Amino acid sequence: MGGVEELYREVILDHFKAPRNKGRIDRPDSEADGVNPLCGDQIKITSLLDDTLIKDVKFEGHGCAISQSSASMMTAAVKGKTISEAIELTQRFKHILGVEGGTPHTNGSVDMDELGDLAALEGVKKYPVRIKCALLAWNTLLQNLEQRLKS
Amino acid sequence: MPTKSFDPLKIRADFPLLSRTMNGRPLVYLDSAATTQKPNAVIEALSNFYRESNANIHRGVYPLAEAATALYENTRTKVAEFIKSPSSQNVIFTRNTTESINLVAHSWGRKFLKEGDEILITDFEHHANIVPWYQLSKEKGVKLKSVPITNDGQLDMAAFDRLLTPRVKLVAVTALSNVLGVRPPLQKIILMAHQNKSLVLVDGAQSVPHEPTDVAHMDCDFLAFSAHKMLGPTGVGVLWVRPEILDTMDPFMGGGEMISTVKLDTITWADAPLKFEAGTPNYADVAAFSVALDYLTHIGMETVRQHEKTLAAYALKRLLERPDITVYGPKILDEQGSAISFNHKIVHAHDVGTILGEEGIAIRVGHHCAQPLMEALHVPATARLSFYVYNTTDDVDAFINGLSKVDQVFGLAKSAI
Numbered sequence: 001m002g003g004v005e006e007l008y009r010e011v012i013l014d015h016f017k018a019p020r021n022k023g024r025i026d027r028p029d030s031e032a033d034g035v036n037p038l039c040g041d042q043i044k045i046t047s048l049l050d051d052t053l054i055k056d057v058k059f060e061g062h063g064c065a066i067s068q069s070s071a072s073m074m075t076a077a078v079k080g081k082t083i084s085e086a087i088e089l090t091q092r093f094k095h096i097l098g099v100e101g102g103t104p105h106t107n108g109s110v111d112m113d114e115l116g117d118l119a120a121l122e123g124v125k126k127y128p129v130r131i132k133c134a135l136l137a138w139n140t141l142l143q144n145l146e147q148r149l150k151s
Numbered sequence: 152m153p154t155k156s157f158d159p160l161k162i163r164a165d166f167p168l169l170s171r172t173m174n175g176r177p178l179v180y181l182d183s184a185a186t187t188q189k190p191n192a193v194i195e196a197l198s199n200f201y202r203e204s205n206a207n208i209h210r211g212v213y214p215l216a217e218a219a220t221a222l223y224e225n226t227r228t229k230v231a232e233f234i235k236s237p238s239s240q241n242v243i244f245t246r247n248t249t250e251s252i253n254l255v256a257h258s259w260g261r262k263f264l265k266e267g268d269e270i271l272i273t274d275f276e277h278h279a280n281i282v283p284w285y286q287l288s289k290e291k292g293v294k295l296k297s298v299p300i301t302n303d304g305q306l307d308m309a310a311f312d313r314l315l316t317p318r319v320k321l322v323a324v325t326a327l328s329n330v331l332g333v334r335p336p337l338q339k340i341i342l343m344a345h346q347n348k349s350l351v352l353v354d355g356a357q358s359v360p361h362e363p364t365d366v367a368h369m370d371c372d373f374l375a376f377s378a379h380k381m382l383g384p385t386g387v388g389v390l391w392v393r394p395e396i397l398d399t400m401d402p403f404m405g406g407g408e409m410i411s412t413v414k415l416d417t418i419t420w421a422d423a424p425l426k427f428e429a430g431t432p433n434y435a436d437v438a439a440f441s442v443a444l445d446y447l448t449h450i451g452m453e454t455v456r457q458h459e460k461t462l463a464a465y466a467l468k469r470l471l472e473r474p475d476i477t478v479y480g481p482k483i484l485d486e487q488g489s490a491i492s493f494n495h496k497i498v499h500a501h502d503v504g505t506i507l508g509e510e511g512i513a514i515r516v517g518h519h520c521a522q523p524l525m526e527a528l529h530v531p532a533t534a535r536l537s538f539y540v541y542n543t544t545d546d547v548d549a550f551i552n553g554l555s556k557v558d559q560v561f562g563l564a565k566s567a568i
Contacts, residue, residue, distance in 0.1 A: 008506075013561060039518065063531070130505065
């Protein structure tokens with residue numbers, strides 16, 4: 001595997017073609033909108049939260065395969081997790097992509113196995129302009145959670 | 152038809168960058184609406200300027216400075232000739248089209264527009280011809296209105312007629328859409344605007360590089376364009392202003408070169424064009440721009456237009472044959488300008504751009520600094536290919552083959568689309 005196939009791995013295309021948790025929660029506890037100024041792509045993330053737990057999370061919007069599959073994987077990864085786990089996962093995901101503000105796993109290295117499907121997005125690293133696409137859903141998730149933490 | 156002596160392959164050989172490879176494949180450059188590649192003559196002129204001619208202009212009296220000044224002013228004369236302006240005194244050098252338009256907003260708009268006045272733009276406009284007017288409208292209480300486009304991607308002239316009220320003091324319109332390659336009916340727009348006593352600013356960023364320009368015939372009041380989109384260096388823009396308007400305009404930025412006398416209580420301005428060119432200008436790039444103008448003049452702008460017309464019609468025809476592609480705009484083979492926007496029916500423009508990029512094919516994807524137009528087209532983004540003198544039908548064929556790679560990467564069988 002090499003070249004562009006390294007970016008568009010099968011698991012990414014699978015999430016793009018059959019996105020998980022796509023849609024909008026009717027009466028969300030929190031919602032946030034994100035936009036990628038590079039391409040004009042927009043995303044809305046709605047969530048059901050209790051004090052600590054992400055009970056449900058959905059995304060809607062349009063975008064490229066990278067942003068859409070990343071959003072799908074993100075919802076699948078954080079649903080059922082605690083808010084602090086989701087924030088930690090976001091930092092680790094950013095670290096895989098080599099983004100400032102990302103933090104490695106507490107033992108000093110990112111455990112790729114634990115990240116599951118998400119690890120497939122590592123190929124984005126080679127395309128710096130596209131990193132924003134991969135991060136859109138995650139940054140919007142952070143906004144969503146922060147709004148809840150503030151209120 | 153192109154003249155017999157015009158051979159794009161010969162032209163191509165003048166552009167060193169076009170012979171390089173990308174990922175081991177020949178580079179297919181189809182993004183000239185963003186910026187054009189430069190011929191050897193321009194690259195050498197720029198390098199030679201620094202080797203042999205560099206001295207600050209309009210200041211020194213020694214021969215080197217005199218010669219550098221002459222090179223700068225010689226380009227001004229050539230620009231005037233290129234756009235058929237009777238004088239070069241109303242040709243102002245800026246950094247780019249964006250700065251040219253900002254200059255008009257600042258030096259004309261801030262002085263002459265007042266609350267209740269209106270500025271009319273179109274849904275075709277690049278952000279460069281939207282944002283300065285938006286800022287001005289907020290500052291002065293001026294209303295900013297936009298002429299919509301029709302479903303087939305033409306300017307809605309009935310709406311233009313309706314929106315062109317007596318309060319409209321300025322119509323700011325592109326001569327050629329950077330997204331759709333559509334030419335709004337400029338002559339009609341200018342005639343109607345002038346009958347309405349509105350001035351007209353033409354954004355010529357995409358027209359001046361690609362077709363003959365005649366400001367006297369066009370009869371516009373302001374014309375803005377950029378050197379880097381017409382084989383010239385980056386960092387040089389042009390603003391042409393109708394002389395009687397230029398005389399009434401306030402300076403743009405304050406500093407050296409734009410003054411006549413300076414006392415702490417009274418400053419008098421230099422005459423145009425220097426009044427609008429504060430500080431040390433980008434004279435080395437301006438000097439090299441002159442060589443780009445020579446290069447284009449030697450080919451002939453009518454030949455440039457015909458060559459691109461042939462390429463655009465061919466590319467449009469090949470795109471329209473594909474069931475996996477949606478093309479935006481009027482899709483008239485004969486009238487297509489040198490930019491074509493499209494989307495894959497399933498794959499997002501960004502993915503198309505990345506996959507073609509890996510194949511060595513450079514196209515632009517995104518909103519093309521024209522978000523209101525994207526909204527009018529009901530898409531977040533498009534992919535765009537655009538041509539110049541060095542492109543050939545082989546480039547178009549390579550691009551079309553690249554689209555099949557997109558289907559392949561996404562595992563799309565032809566029957567699925």
